[in-house]
Amino acid sequence: MKTIQLTVNGVQCSITCPPAKTLLDVLREDLGLTASKECCGKGECGSCSVLINNEAACSCLVLAGQAEGQDIITCEGVGLTPNLDVIQESFVEEGATQCGYCTPGIIVSAKAFLNGINHIPTTDEIKTALGGNLCRCTGYTKIIKAVQSAAAKNNSKKETITG
């Protein structure tokens, strides 16, 4: 057992667990944050995606001991009702979710992607950015639309601030 200090959604946490436990299990079991999901457990599907120091990563492949001192953001940290993030609002408006299992991971990946750009992304750019997130209900058309409309909202917000 090791005691590990990390920041999750802005909150300092201290957890005692085996160091080779996955970050995903720490989030779900030790911290009760169940938005991140386990599906493949091998880095292939992205349903466990979280931000580590603002970059999307698969929490099913990060070991707890490696999360020491890191800044983690899960889908809960992107936004919760009633304070949803623009991306989450767009997913609701576009109906970009079916069973919902992939959704938290996609929201997190989309958040990292939109944080890094200043334009409305093309379909191809979104496909590349979200290539590591699978949706078995195959609602990709609406997911792509939701990301584009979130980018449009972000842009018009920036224009009102600067203009």
Place this chain on the structure above:
Amino acid sequence: MLVSEIDMITPSSLSECLAFLAQTNKKHKLLAGGTDATVRMKEGNWRPEVWVNIKNLKELRYIEEKEGCIHIGPLTTHTDIVRSPLLQKKADVLVEASREVGATQMQNMGTIGGNIGTASPAGDTIPALYVLGAILEISSLDTKRLVPIEQFFTGPGRTVLRVNEMITNILIQPQVPNEIGIFQKLGPRKAQSISIVNVAISLRMIEGRHCQGGKIAFGAVGPTIIRAKKCESLLSQGPLTEDLIQNIAKIAWKEVMPITDVRATATYRRDMASALLERGLYRLIRRWENR
């Protein structure tokens, strides 16, 4: 060994890490991004007594040009490589290879040192490092040796690395202005797939379609990466016309040594090695003519 019994140490510097590797008598393994290591731990294949977590050794994460050489720290991620203006300009083939690794999350997590360390015959950055003439700096607490990448791998998953050693630097030759490279990969789908065949090509052009020479390295068609030396010897035999390119591609069919496995049959791999090389050469020539 159960996963819950595996310990982890996180050295705070390279010297502390090398000191640990020198003195420990526990079964240990380095852990960088974990994108290969954690998967293998879960499958039950890799169960060391202790993980040596090097992920946050910042001193091993850099890309810089010094004394005519590009130095890449082993903890440099694929995302770092893709975003590096220096590598985009002077090691295009490596940038293209890193861009083909997995998808965003794997590129953010996975490191070049880990890609080499796993020693998979299908590792995407390795053929690119072959054509860039990479040299690996391998260190233990009190030794340092330089090993050309072509002498580093001894078989699938096997390298010349000793238990107390690690890769501490990757040196490549920067491309000169008339040198152009390309990486081509065939996987079962576009993102997130292991190569069925891949090829890295680097050419030194003279004028028009005339080429002074070059290097061609295939992945996933042999126990380690294969340099296609017969193909290479034809590169300077005349202008790279459609005929010559097709001939070179035919030679590649014979030069690779693939096996049949769950991902593809040997014959399919030969056909695809040949096709990828042909396509890669056409694309390179087009880029050269349009620059």
